Each structure stands twice: as structure tokens, then as C-alpha cells.
Amino acid sequence: MVDYTTYPTNTSASGDVADADIYGGTAGFFSFNYTITGEVFEDANGNGVEDSETGIGSVRLSLYTDNNNNGIIDGADMVIATTDTAPDGSYMFNAASGNYLIQVDTSDTDIPA
Numbered sequence: 001m002v003d004y005t006t007y008p009t010n011t012s013a014s015g016d017v018a019d020a021d022i023y024g025g026t027a028g029f030f031s032f033n034y035t036i037t038g039e040v041f042e043d044a045n046g047n048g049v050e051d052s053e054t055g056i057g058s059v060r061l062s063l064y065t066d067n068n069n070n071g072i073i074d075g076a077d078m079v080i081a082t083t084d085t086a087p088d089g090s091y092m093f094n095a096a097s098g099n100y101l102i103q104v105d106t107s108d109t110d111i112p113a
Contacts (some may be wrong), residue, residue: 001040010023010078011051013035015045016041017030018072020109021099023077026078033094033096034095034097035057035092035094036045036063036092036094036100036102037090037091037092037093038062038090038091038097038102039055039059039088039089039091040055040056040059040085040089040091040111041053041054041055041092042054042056042112054089055085055086055087055088055089055090056085056089056103056111057084057085057086057087057088057089057110057113058084058085058087058108058110058111059084059085059104059105059108059111060082060083060104060105060108061077061082061083061084061085061091061093061102061103061104062079062081062082062102062103062105063080063081063082063083063095063100064077064078064080064099064100064101064102065077065078065080065099065100066098066099066100066101069099069102072101073101073103077101080095081093081095088095
């Protein structure tokens, strides 16, 4: 029986598998985490690019797995995390390697009309 509490705490990597540890000659459970970041902002000039525009804080976002890899949130996909944007509109999700979709809660009252 393996005592997982004796494994080191740094058995994850930020997108770099070279950082994985092997402890005592036994491979442990490794979770390779990646960071998904972005910003929700008011696109005042409508060009789809954040160019010195104001970020929107407190907007609810949902992170979905794109289980069927079609780029559309549908019945095959599931929410794995939610977060609210920071005051400057930035957000961050941590996830394993995979395909994901982010949905903005368009009914959120923090989004300007």
C-alpha cells in the first residue's frame, strides 16, 4: 500500500513535464496543470481587441470541457469550474491538458448594457 502523504508536494508542473518528480523509485500521481487566462472588457470601438479599453470586474465565467472537440458548448460538455473576473476584468482558470470553452454569463448585471 502506498502512503500518498509521504510524496512531495511539488509533483505538478506548469505545462512542463520535465518538472515531474519521481519519489523513492515509485511514480506518484502527477497532475499537469495549465493556466487559462484572459480579460473581459468593454469593446468600445468594436474591433474585438483589448486596446486600452476598460476591463469589467465581477463577471461570472464558466469553464467547460469540450468533450466532443466541436468548439461549441453543448450537451456533451460539462462545467468544471466557475470564477468571477477581478476588478480589472482579468480571470484565471487552472486545468489539466485538454480542450476547454469559456462562457460569459451574459445575464450578469455587471456587464454594461
